[in-house]
Amino acid sequence: MSEKTGTSDAILYERRNAVALITINRPSTLNALDMATLAALDEAVARAASDEAVRVVVFTGAGERAFVAGGDIADLDSRQGLPHYLELGERLHAVFRRIETLDKPTIAAVNGWALGGGTELLLCIDIRIAAASAKFGLPEINLGLFPGAGGSQRLIRQIPLCKAKELMFTGARIDATEAEKLGLINRVVPDAEALPQALALAETIAAKSPLVLKLLKRTMSDGLDMPLPSSLRHEQAMIGLVLDTQDAHEGCKAFLQKRPAQFKGA
Structure with a gap:
C-alpha cells in the first residue's frame, strides 16, 4: 500500500519486498516540482536510504500524462536571483544530489512528459525506462532561463556535447526513440509497460548483493x-x-x- 510522506501527499512511498517505489503525485500540475514536493521527495529518498530492507529504488510520476513536467513556473517567476539560489536552487541541488549519490541502484519509469526539472531528475537516476509516448527536453531557454538543477552539467557528461548544446540552446523536445538513440534513456517500452518493466528490473537487481x-x-x-x-x-x-x-x-x-x-x- 502506498503511503504519503510526512504531512504531504505530493510524494507517495511504497515498499514492495526489497524495492521502494517513490511516486511524484501532483497529476493536476503534471507532477511539477515545488518546494513542498521537493521536501517530501527528499524525505522519501532518505527513508529508502535508511531502510536496510530496501535494495533498489524506483521513481515514477502519477497519472499517464507526466513523469515530471518541470518546475513550478509561477514560483520561478516570483523569485529573484539570490532568493532562488538560497531557497529553491539549493533545495533542488541537494535533493537531486542525494538521489544521484544514493548507495542503492535507482530506476526511473518515465510516463509522459519529462521536461526541464523532469529531465534533470532523470540525469540523477541510474537506469531509465521510458514509455513510448514519453517526451524529453530542457526548454528553459524559451523562458529566458537555462537548466539550473544540474542539467547544464550532467547532460554534457551523459550524451555527446554537440547534442547536449543543441537541446539546451533550442529548448527542443524529443521523443522516447530519439532519447534512446542519444543514450539519455536505456530503452523504450509500450506505455502500459514502463512501470511493470521498471519494477521487474528492480527485482532482478535486488537479488544481487x-x-x-x-x-x-x-x-x-x-x-x-x-x-x-x-x-x-x-x-x-x-x-x-x-x-x-x-x-x-x-x-x-x-x-x-x-x-x-x-x-x-x-
Whole structure:
C-alpha cells in the first residue's frame, strides 16, 4: 500500500519486498516540482536510504500524462536571483544530489512528459525506462532561463556535447526513440509497460548483493571524476574490499555448487 510522506501527499512511498517505489503525485500540475514536493521527495529518498530492507529504488510520476513536467513556473517567476539560489536552487541541488549519490541502484519509469526539472531528475537516476509516448527536453531557454538543477552539467557528461548544446540552446523536445538513440534513456517500452518493466528490473537487481552493488556504484561514480590511471587504481582497491565480503565468497561457492546464491549484504 502506498503511503504519503510526512504531512504531504505530493510524494507517495511504497515498499514492495526489497524495492521502494517513490511516486511524484501532483497529476493536476503534471507532477511539477515545488518546494513542498521537493521536501517530501527528499524525505522519501532518505527513508529508502535508511531502510536496510530496501535494495533498489524506483521513481515514477502519477497519472499517464507526466513523469515530471518541470518546475513550478509561477514560483520561478516570483523569485529573484539570490532568493532562488538560497531557497529553491539549493533545495533542488541537494535533493537531486542525494538521489544521484544514493548507495542503492535507482530506476526511473518515465510516463509522459519529462521536461526541464523532469529531465534533470532523470540525469540523477541510474537506469531509465521510458514509455513510448514519453517526451524529453530542457526548454528553459524559451523562458529566458537555462537548466539550473544540474542539467547544464550532467547532460554534457551523459550524451555527446554537440547534442547536449543543441537541446539546451533550442529548448527542443524529443521523443522516447530519439532519447534512446542519444543514450539519455536505456530503452523504450509500450506505455502500459514502463512501470511493470521498471519494477521487474528492480527485482532482478535486488537479488544481487546490496553491499557489492553499493561498492560498484561508488566505484563507477568516483571513477568518472578521475583520470583513467587513477580510476583503475581505485577500482583495484575497491575490488579488494569486495573480496573481503561474505557475499563474494557466497557467490563463488554457489557457482561451484551449481545453486542460486543467497546474498545477505555482508
